[in-house]
Amino acid sequence: MEFPGIDGFLGTRASLMLDVVFVAMFAVIPVMGFSIAAARYKHRWDLHKKIQLTLATILLLAVVAFEVDMQFLTEWELRAEPSPFFTIEQKWSSPVGVSLLIHLFFAVPTAFIWIYVITGAIKHFPKPPTPAAYSARHKLWGRIAAGEMTMTAVTGWVFYYLAFVA
Numbered sequence: 001m002e003f004p005g006i007d008g009f010l011g012t013r014a015s016l017m018l019d020v021v022f023v024a025m026f027a028v029i030p031v032m033g034f035s036i037a038a039a040r041y042k043h044r045w046d047l048h049k050k051i052q053l054t055l056a057t058i059l060l061l062a063v064v065a066f067e068v069d070m071q072f073l074t075e076w077e078l079r080a081e082p083s084p085f086f087t088i089e090q091k092w093s094s095p096v097g098v099s100l101l102i103h104l105f106f107a108v109p110t111a112f113i114w115i116y117v118i119t120g121a122i123k124h125f126p127k128p129p130t131p132a133a134y135s136a137r138h139k140l141w142g143r144i145a146a147g148e149m150t151m152t153a154v155t156g157w158v159f160y161y162l163a164f165v166a
């Protein structure tokens with residue numbers, strides 16, 4: 001089938017940037033887990049900081065490229081139309097539309113929580129980073145940030161499957 005925009009590489013109906021983000025999330029989740037384990041069990045806070053800042057930079061670039069693709073190049077609705085779970089007429093009440101709303105419910109706050117966790121950590125931990133009075137707040141919000149990112153990935157994969165694979 002022919003769609004406007006650049007086709008992806010996974011052999012589904014998704015566009016290139018959808019495939020890039022789909023695959024990137026498979027890498028981000030385990031790397032984030034490794035980074036949190038490095039802080040928790042190995043006390044490699046410097047490594048934890050470097051990995052989290054690298055992940056945040058990669059995710060920011062991916063989100064910008066993704067938004068440019070979605071807003072200007074790809075009409076995801078056309079690519080989702082052949083799915084049995086989608087019709088343009090019932091865009092937001094179809095399973096695809098509902099799964100996208102659930103995904104956005106996680107994805108949008110995740111971006112703000114990550115910014116809060118990173119700016120807070122840089123401001124309140126010493127350089128190089130070590131546990132400090134700020135630790136309790138960072139651990140709480142760091143766990144929320146990690147959980148939200150995981151849910152963003154899982155709900156994104158569900159949307160991808162319903163819209164572009166089924």
Ligand code: HEM
Nearest residue numbers: 039040045049052117121122129130131135139142143145
């Ligand atoms: C979004 C980015 C980040 C997330 C999701 C995150 C997440 C976490 C989590 C969940 C823990 C607790 C690990 C445990 O259970 O013991 C932790 C610990 C820690 N993080 Fe982060 N972190 C992030 C960014 C940073 C940055 C940028 C710094 C440094 C500037 C940093 C410094 C630390 C330190 C020093 C600890 C140890 C706290 C302690 O055990 O007292 N983190 N982080």
